[in-house]
Amino acid sequence: MLEIRNLSKSYGEKKAVCNLNLIVEDGDIMGFIGKNGAGKTTTLKSCLGIVGIDKGEILLDGVSILKEPIVCKKKMAYVPDNPQLDEYMTGIQYLNFIADIYAVPSQNRKYIIEKLASTFQMEPHLNSLISSYSHGMKQKLALIAAFSHAPKLLILDEPFVGLDPEAFIILKEQMKELCADGSSVLFSSHILDVVEKVCNKVAVIKQGHLLYSGPTVEITGTKGLEEVFMEMNSDENFITSIEK
Numbered sequence: 001m002l003e004i005r006n007l008s009k010s011y012g013e014k015k016a017v018c019n020l021n022l023i024v025e026d027g028d029i030m031g032f033i034g035k036n037g038a039g040k041t042t043t044l045k046s047c048l049g050i051v052g053i054d055k056g057e058i059l060l061d062g063v064s065i066l067k068e069p070i071v072c073k074k075k076m077a078y079v080p081d082n083p084q085l086d087e088y089m090t091g092i093q094y095l096n097f098i099a100d101i102y103a104v105p106s107q108n109r110k111y112i113i114e115k116l117a118s119t120f121q122m123e124p125h126l127n128s129l130i131s132s133y134s135h136g137m138k139q140k141l142a143l144i145a146a147f148s149h150a151p152k153l154l155i156l157d158e159p160f161v162g163l164d165p166e167a168f169i170i171l172k173e174q175m176k177e178l179c180a181d182g183s184s185v186l187f188s189s190h191i192l193d194v195v196e197k198v199c200n201k202v203a204v205i206k207q208g209h210l211l212y213s214g215p216t217v218e219i220t221g222t223k224g225l226e227e228v229f230m231e232m233n234s235d236e237n238f239i240t241s242i243e244k
Helices: 040-048 069-073 091-101 106-119 135-148 165-180 192-198 216-220 225-234
Strands: 002-011 014-024 029-033 055-060 076-079 153-157 184-188 201-206 209-215
Touching: 002 040, 014 040, 014 055, 014 201, 014 209, 029 040, 029 165, 029 192, 040 076, 040 153, 040 184, 076 135, 091 106, 091 135, 106 135, 135 165, 165 184, 165 192, 192 216, 192 225, 201 216, 201 225, 209 216, 216 225
Parallel strands: 029 184, 029 201, 076 153, 153 184
Antiparallel strands: 002 014, 002 055, 201 209
């Protein structure tokens, strides 16, 4: 379980995140939505220990990411919208490198990598240099690396950017399979119809403030997520009537 308590982060005079509280339970697929500059990426990177925070606490399975960063990072995986991979490596070298870092057992590694590579249709490209990959292929390789060590928490920032329609569908299924085993996924996306269909929970952030977090079906009601999102962001005084 991921628990964010009173998270605040500023960049100079700009408050990126303000006293944010959020819980992602085991098995959750939570969509994290908001306009550009709302504070999504800052929140995600704070959970990963990539950026420091001004105030608050972030816990993974009760362990503080601030006090025990290595312990927590061993249980997490992160894929940004534009993965920065080591392009001098081949795909398979990179996957083995990640597997070494996360201590994926050698007896299982080959099977896991081959299965994921086949699923994402990357098998023919694993012996090629990453520098020769398209953006979509780099995205797939980063996703394979993330899933390969079965993270307790998978964090994705705009994961569908650059993926072809088939890979788009495959990623959704892989997220569901991961969470069926008790892990959790927290991802940001501007594709609200996908968030509505895939996520059992959703969190909405606006100007650094969390407007709502909870079951997707509760926030949408008889409306679609797109309509609710537009209402939340068009009304400066909007306060959701759903219990936070």
